[in-house]
Amino acid sequence: MAAEMDSRHRHRHATGIALLVCTAICRFSARGLQVNPASSPTLLDRNDIPILHLTLPDSSRTTPISFEQIPSDFIACTLAAEDKRFFKHHGIDFLATLRAGRDFLINRRVVSGASTITQQLVKISSPPAKRGLSTKLYEALAARRIEITWSKQEILTAYLNRLDYGNLRIGTAEAARFYFQKPLPDLSLAECALLAGLPKSPTRLNPTKHQKRAIARRDVVLHRLAKIGDLSATRISSALGEPLTLRPLSENQAAPWLAAHGKNLTEKIKTTLDLSLQRDLEIIVREETEKLKAANLRHAAIVVIHNATGEILALVSSADWNDPRGGQLNGALSPRSPGSTLKPFTYLLAMEKNHRIPSSILDDIPTPFRTPQGLDLPENYDRSYRGPVTLRTALACSLNVPALRELNQIGGPEPLHRLLEKLGFTTLGEDPSAHGLGLTIGNAPVRLLELTNAYATLARMGRHFPPVLFLGEKTTEKSVLDATGCYLISDILSDTTARAPSFPPGGPLDLPFRCAVKTGTSSDFRDNWCVGFTPEFTVGVWAGNFEQQPMKNLSGIAGAGPIFHRAMVRAHRETPPSWFSRPDGLVDISIDCRTGKLVSPDGKNPHVRQDLAPANEIPPDSFPADYAAGGKAFLPPHYAEWFHSRENFRMNELALNPAQMPTEPLRIISPENNATFLLDPEIPSSSSKLRPVTNLPGIAQWRSGTLKVEPAKPEPIIHLTVGTHSLTVTDPQTGASRTLTIQVKSL
Secondary structure, three states, X not given: OHHHHHHHHHHHHXXXXXXXXXXXXXXXXXXXXXXXXXXXXXXXOOOXXXXXXXXXXXXXXXOOOOHHHOOHHHHHHHHHHHOOOOOOOOOXXXXXXXXXXXXXXXXOOOOOOOOOHHHHHHHHHOOOOOOOHHHHHHHHHHHXXXXXXXXXXHHHHHHHHHOEOOOOEEOXXXXXXXXXXXXXXXXXXXXXXXXXXXXXXXXXXXXXXXXXXXXXXXXXXXXXXXHHOOOOHHHHHHHHOOOOOOOXXXXXXXXXXXXXXXXXXXXXXXXXXXXXXXXXXXXHHHHHHHHXXXXXXXXXXXXXXXXXXXXXXXXXXXXXXXXXXXXXXXXXXXOEOOHHHHHHHHHHHHHHHOOOOOOOEEXXXXXXXXXXXXXEOOOOOOOOOOEEEEHHHHHHOOXXXXXHHHHHHOOOHHHHHHHHHHOOOOOOOOOHHHOHHHHHHOOOOEOHHHHHHHHHHHHOOOEEOXXXXXXXXXXXXXXXXXXXXXXXXXXXXXXXXXXXXXXXXXXXXXXXXXXEEEEXXXXXXXXXXXXXXXXXXXXXXXXXXXXXXXXXXXXXXXXXXXXXXXXHXXXXXXXXXXXXOOOOOEEEEEEEOOOOOEOOXXXXXXXXXXXXXXXXXXXXXXOHHHEOHHHOEEEOHHHHHHHOOOOOOXXXXXXXXXXXXXXXXXXXXXXXXXXEEEEOOOOXXXXXXXXXXXXXXXXXXXXXXXXXXXXXXXXXXXXXOOEEEEEEEEOOOOOOEEEEXXXXXXX
């Protein structure tokens, strides 16, 4: 009975071996090995220089090469480490295999491998299997089949392109790139020996963590080379004494944010980035933010766009990718408050809808505006008001009040909201009223990339298309802005004289060539910006902190400005800057900057300015009646309150003209018609007094048949009592009046 069972066991074992042989010979196919493994996707710059090697789905990286690209030293080291008789056997080293089989039978486990390179190729190319005698036999027979049909060069190439060198680097070329940042042919003999020794145990011998182990393994490989005798003793000795100098690729990776834009790629993709420019701008951001750490500035982002194509030439996402406080956020894509950088688009609308020109006079005077929260009295950044200013001055000096007044006159925030959406802004929300007039001074979040491209649209004289990151992307162009308006805005933003009162010459906004530039600062110093353009390039900079901490009184000119200056100069290093050709239909004019009216050119008159105007919108001529004795320019009556206030530092050049009619029709700003007021008996002195507001403070006259109206400046005080009351206000200059009804109740 026992003999019969033993016979059956031997029969089953023989049958298993026969089946294994058939499986190895019949089922194993080497056709897949004849094609190099898929290369890791590589993102190139516009000049075909690699920027970033992305990972494969298993998180590894590989760069397959041909046999001709493998240096002889690397082949010699690999054979010494793994299979010194590779070119002599036919896929199976019988002595080593018999020894491994004997050790397995004695120890009932795999003790020694002794696999040839061809067998290892089968192993790393096959699905994972439990290690045992049957697996070893399968690999040996499959290796024999490969050797029948393949050359040794083909086998070695397939092997080296699939070998794991640790740190998720597959293949010799990727290993050389990762550990030494060198092409494979540039490796020294010692470096070849080090890499050749790693596949034995990539984790235990990882040279970035276990240098001593890796060097010891390298020396083993070199001593084996010495025994083979193919290389001179001098070279071996020199390699043994060579110090290990690693340059792990993880250091100083350019444009690390780019990995998020390269998912699902399977080939080399050319981006629009210029790697040289990208690296230089990353250095600029690090250096400039380091200078301002004391002002609590830690991060900044830059976008550089080639205007003619919309191609992104450089994009720096943050000052330090490794900063744990948000360094891996992308400042170019993070919505932030843009400060005053949206004002140019408000003035473009004013030119279109209000027929403004750069010399148009705007009012920079205290102006209350109704908001959902009540009345708001906005201020300029320096908390002063300048009276009559030209549009050129208002924009160049970034005054808040004139911009708010202009937006109000063109219909509120909705026209600006619609225009910004046409320009590609995606973060404003659907309801224009949510931001109110504050949209023009930055109370809605925007992205730096979208803002920079909107300025590039200005530089293209109104032609808009989305920014491009990959070469060959198709875009749709559309005309969004008036070309003449774009030219005039560009002229203003490049006018160093016009901005001098707020931005003195010699600062970061003054470049060695003509450049249109605008800064922006959020009201709490959490964000500051500097965006500008030449005909060739548009550069946008954001500076701040990702965790929303405010900077210490750091404005756009001081924070983002120096970064912008250096970035724009660097962008033009190989490209000479130019300026825009003047559109047809614009003429030169001389105006009095106090009135906006035409005057004769006079180099001695400090109020005469040269400006531009469309030929069909030339201002009227000045007349003697526009001036008081001594040459002071007359102001309309609605300037009266400002004129008599401490804000007026222009008494020597301006005068009131009581006979002149108001330039604005009478409007009641507060209270609203049918408003209800509650009297609180606990605070009677304040809750019973109402201060009405009109657009003609100091001029409009109030009256009521049921309430006491106490004269006061700039508007009267109305003493409230319980009941329903009518209030009437009159403009004495025109006789126009408005009446409203209010309800007064007691708590």
